Amino acid sequence: MQFPALIFKNLMRRKTRSAFAILGISIGIATIIALGAVTDGLKFSMDQVLKTGKADFLIAEKGAADLTYSRIDEEKIGEIEKVEGVGSAAGVLWAIYTVGDKPFFMAFGVKSQDLPLVGAEITDGVTFTEESEDKILLGKVASKELNRSIGDELSLGENKFQITGIFETGSPIHDSSSMLSLRMLQKMQKKEGQLTMIYVELEEDVDIEGVCQQIEENHPDLVTIKSTAELNKVDKGLVIIDEVSLIVSFLAIIIGGIGVMNTMMMSVYERTREIGVLRAVGWKRRRVLSIVLGESILLCLFAILFGSLMGVLGVKLLMLHLMVRGFLEPMYTWSVFARALLVALLVGLVGGIYPAYRASKLPPSEALRYE
């Protein structure tokens, strides 16, 4: 018999109790996995928004709490295009409407000639013109989710549009949205002359850092965003989600740790006499400590397997019903599982160390007398 087999057998002697302890930790692990997958998915989606089309970076209003709250004067486009190295710039207005059962259906106002710059490729039908007030393009995913295609009608607020084409960008957020004339969306939103962001395409072989620096110097009210990592300049949402994830991990360690400690303390009390026997036959304190701590950690390793499964299945189930379906694809990166594993090991250590210490400190003669 190997030492780990002994640890496993000890854990299996109270199957129900071990199972409940595993379930308790698994819930924490599942939450961490689910939150991590959603956060990473969201970051990926935002990254796609940034990297879509030919744009090299985007510009938003400095200090905006969220990208959708960013407001930029449309006249800035001309000024941006004058910066050395800038090839072209496209202004986009971002609005959110309720469509059918989707409370957050996105509409992007953009000039039709700028569609290639924002990465929208018309796969079916024709585009709108700047003057068209009742024409709209629907993303490929949105078309499927809303079950509408060319010729169908789509209402955004009070306004009715006719779908003239289907576009595809490769970005989940864009593909589950709609695009219409910038002028029309500005009118609908009462934001004439305003944009949410500007997509910028550079000329060839231009230093992106230099251009961004120049723009930020010329326009102190604007920020340039080259990657998702820089998105927190305007989007505090991701920062908040990251912090919530951290708090949940911390709570999982505390709650899970208490659960494991309770389980292991009971186990140690029940086995007091056995521990006395182990010490009588010559086991060192260290070995007694390692067997109890090993059981606690093994408990948590089972929890990482079960919790991961619960997390992945839970997210899949939620995605079937949640309104984010379509534009948010949860991503299961190795870092999500690594964080969950780290939390599980910490729970095992936190919950196991005190019972293990108590067990190792039991005087053998007293432990043998324990009834």
Add this chain to the structure above:
Amino acid sequence: MDLEVQEGEFIAIMGPSGSGKSTLLNMIGALDRPTSGEVIVDDIDLQKVKNLDEFRAKKIGFVFQLHNLLPVLTARENVEIPMFELGLPNKERVKKAEELLIQVGLKERLGFVPTKLSGGERQRVAIARALANDPRIILADEPTGTLDSVSGDEVVHIFQRLNSEGRTIILVTHDEEIAKHANRIYHIRDGKILE
């Protein structure tokens, strides 16, 4: 109390409950440290030994009244338990445990958990466990206390055999018949010893 046991002796210690029999065994077996006086085992003054765990692992084999086997482990696995501290490879542990169980007549019970064994068989597993690290001294605290007379006799015969192989046996018992098998019988009363 002054007690001297020679190497290779088989002695029995008798006395009423609370007379100090088990305390005496705990002292000899290095489970307790004496607060005064001295306990010398195999020329080693136990008060001066820092690592009593190692001493117990190598020098002493314990047999308890309530066999105290680990319920989740098979007979063979229970016998392997003391060998972990000696750092023996798994294969050697398994082989040695099987040999010891065969010696105590449990060849057919190697893979049985304690609940599937009779009282006498459990106590024989406990004796095999006590022999795992080949100690020269066996301390047995009422090893036949919960056994019927036939099983009790079997256990005593094993002790006699171990003694004939040169091991020192110190046996605590209430049973005169069992004690008779020893070379010497000591009576303890109120912590005092009478031969």
